Amino acid sequence: MAKWQTVIEKLWVIGAMITDTVDEIVDESAEMLKLGGERLTDLAALLVTGLDWILDQIAWGITFFGIHFLRRAHDFRMSLVKNKRAIQNGALYFIISGLVITFLFAHYINYSYAYNGRTLGIVREQKDVLDVLNLVSEELTQEYGLKVAISGDSDITFTPVLSFKKEIDNPDAVLKKFTYMGDIQTKAYGFFVNGIRIGTVQSEEIGNSIVQAIIKKYVGDDEDKYEYVGINENVRITEEDTQLSKINSKNSMIKIIEQGTTNEYRTTDENGNETVVKEEVPIMTVKTIGEETFTEVLEYEEEVIESDDYYEGDEFVTQWGSEGKQVVTSRVTRINGEVTEREDLSTEVIIEPVNTIRIKGTKEKPPTAGTGTFILPVNGGVDTSSFGWRWGRMHEGIDIGAPTGTPIYAADGGTVVTAGWYGGYGLCVDIDHGNGYMTRYGHCSSIYVSVGEQVFQGQNIAAVGSTGWSTGPHCHFEIRIDGVAYNPLDFL
Numbered sequence: 001m002a003k004w005q006t007v008i009e010k011l012w013v014i015g016a017m018i019t020d021t022v023d024e025i026v027d028e029s030a031e032m033l034k035l036g037g038e039r040l041t042d043l044a045a046l047l048v049t050g051l052d053w054i055l056d057q058i059a060w061g062i063t064f065f066g067i068h069f070l071r072r073a074h075d076f077r078m079s080l081v082k083n084k085r086a087i088q089n090g091a092l093y094f095i096i097s098g099l100v101i102t103f104l105f106a107h108y109i110n111y112s113y114a115y116n117g118r119t120l121g122i123v124r125e126q127k128d129v130l131d132v133l134n135l136v137s138e139e140l141t142q143e144y145g146l147k148v149a150i151s152g153d154s155d156i157t158f159t160p161v162l163s164f165k166k167e168i169d170n171p172d173a174v175l176k177k178f179t180y181m182g183d184i185q186t187k188a189y190g191f192f193v194n195g196i197r198i199g200t201v202q203s204e205e206i207g208n209s210i211v212q213a214i215i216k217k218y219v220g221d222d223e224d225k226y227e228y229v230g231i232n233e234n235v236r237i238t239e240e241d242t243q244l245s246k247i248n249s250k251n252s253m254i255k256i257i258e259q260g261t262t263n264e265y266r267t268t269d270e271n272g273n274e275t276v277v278k279e280e281v282p283i284m285t286v287k288t289i290g291e292e293t294f295t296e297v298l299e300y301e302e303e304v305i306e307s308d309d310y311y312e313g314d315e316f317v318t319q320w321g322s323e324g325k326q327v328v329t330s331r332v333t334r335i336n337g338e339v340t341e342r343e344d345l346s347t348e349v350i351i352e353p354v355n356t357i358r359i360k361g362t363k364e365k366p367p368t369a370g371t372g373t374f375i376l377p378v379n380g381g382v383d384t385s386s387f388g389w390r391w392g393r394m395h396e397g398i399d400i401g402a403p404t405g406t407p408i409y410a411a412d413g414g415t416v417v418t419a420g421w422y423g424g425y426g427l428c429v430d431i432d433h434g435n436g437y438m439t440r441y442g443h444c445s446s447i448y449v450s451v452g453e454q455v456f457q458g459q460n461i462a463a464v465g466s467t468g469w470s471t472g473p474h475c476h477f478e479i480r481i482d483g484v485a486y487n488p489l490d491f492l
């Protein structure tokens with residue numbers, strides 16, 4: 001207690017002394033000014049500054065300790081008066097020291113400045129930083145197209161430091177340091193698709209323009225023709241505080257979205273082998289709803305008409321089919337261009353389809369076995385005297401004259417045993433009727449049957465011609481029993 005009292009008493013002595021002698025000192029300073037000329041002007045100003053400072057400190061002391069010492073004030077005053085001269089000398093020394101300190105302080109104390117805790121450099125005066133903040137905002141706005149506001153009160157802190165001039169940033173250097181600082185805090189907008197962060201954009205407008213760019217990719221300039229155009233996913237653009245360097249450009253955002261993402265999942269095949277399947281998935285999909293018209297092909301069908309005008313197995317087409325065409329107007333929902341829903345509103349047939357019509361014979365086929373009776377194979381002129389010896393050789397059949405192409409019918413049912421070129425007969429058909437009976441048809445122009453085929457009586461097997469040893473179109477017709485030719489006229 002005694003020590004504290006001593007210290008405080010000394011402080012009070014100094015304070016009281018100063019209070020009493022301020023006027024005196026100022027007077028003395030004035031005298032020194034007159035003597036010392038202009039060089040002392042600064043000194044005098046600093047002297048006053050120093051005194052103000054000291055008085056501030058004392059005022060604080062008095063406030064704090066005042067009540068305690070009021071009681072002792074009288075005693076101190078008495079001692080003050082007693083030691084006035086000595087105290088005056090001490091005070092003068094004290095004041096001059098203060099002036100020196102103030103001088104040093106003014107010339108070598110600078111300020112370290114920091115942006116949100118990150119020290120950037122040292123400036124001569126705080127205003128060297130504060131004055132460029134607006135300019136920094138402007139520069140960053142130009143550089144990034146961002147609204148970057150730096151608050152001198154909340155973002156910047158200053159710390160007094162002792163330093164030499166060469167380390168001190170001029171306002172240009174301060175501007176540069178801020179401009180190239182990527183971790184400047186700024187207001188930006190998080191871009192979320194279905195709750196997943198895709199990136200950070202500079203503004204809500206840019207976020208919206210990204211959405212528009214994705215839409216345009218699928219819709220082009222035809223947005224007006226749709227009754228609905230939108231993103232199928234939930235897109236959220238939310239303001240947030242972020243760092244300048246974390247902001248994505250519009251183009252890089254569009255690239256990320258267009259690239260899509262890859263989903264991976266495991267699958268097991270029938271042998272129990274597990275494989276990882278990778279699947280490309282779009283991040284954002286564009287949904288459109290609108291009316292569209294489709295031209296569609298109408299398929300034709302085949303109609304089969306059964307007819308007993310024709311034998312079983314006989315089949316032919318009387319009309320070949322052709323496709324039709326119709327135009328359908330529909331309300332179509334597309335996702336990324338793919339149709340997901342279609343509701344047909346109206347249909348207009350442009351061309352009706354035409355069906356194929358096929359006739360199918362139902363009449364029971366005559367038996368292909370020989371009946372034992374024969375019919376005349378060609379509807380033509382029969383040379384009744386042609387069988388027998390002629391010009392020195394045996395003519396083993398009859399000749400039936402008819403124009404080339406006239407149908408030749410089987411004289412009776414049987415099995416084809418010859419169908420092709422046969423020496424002087426030219427194109428020739430032989431039919432075996434069983435029981436040793438055989439018929440022959442020579443000089444044909446074409447043949448409709450082949451060896452081994454079963455034919456019935458009256459079946460069109462060939463056409464009249466003039467192939468082989470022939471002088472004109474006719475059918476050479478023979479009937480043989482066990483290889484011996486008989487006059488066919490005897491069997492008809």
Ligand SMILES: [Zn+2]
Binds near residue numbers: 395399476
């Ligand atoms: Zn003949």
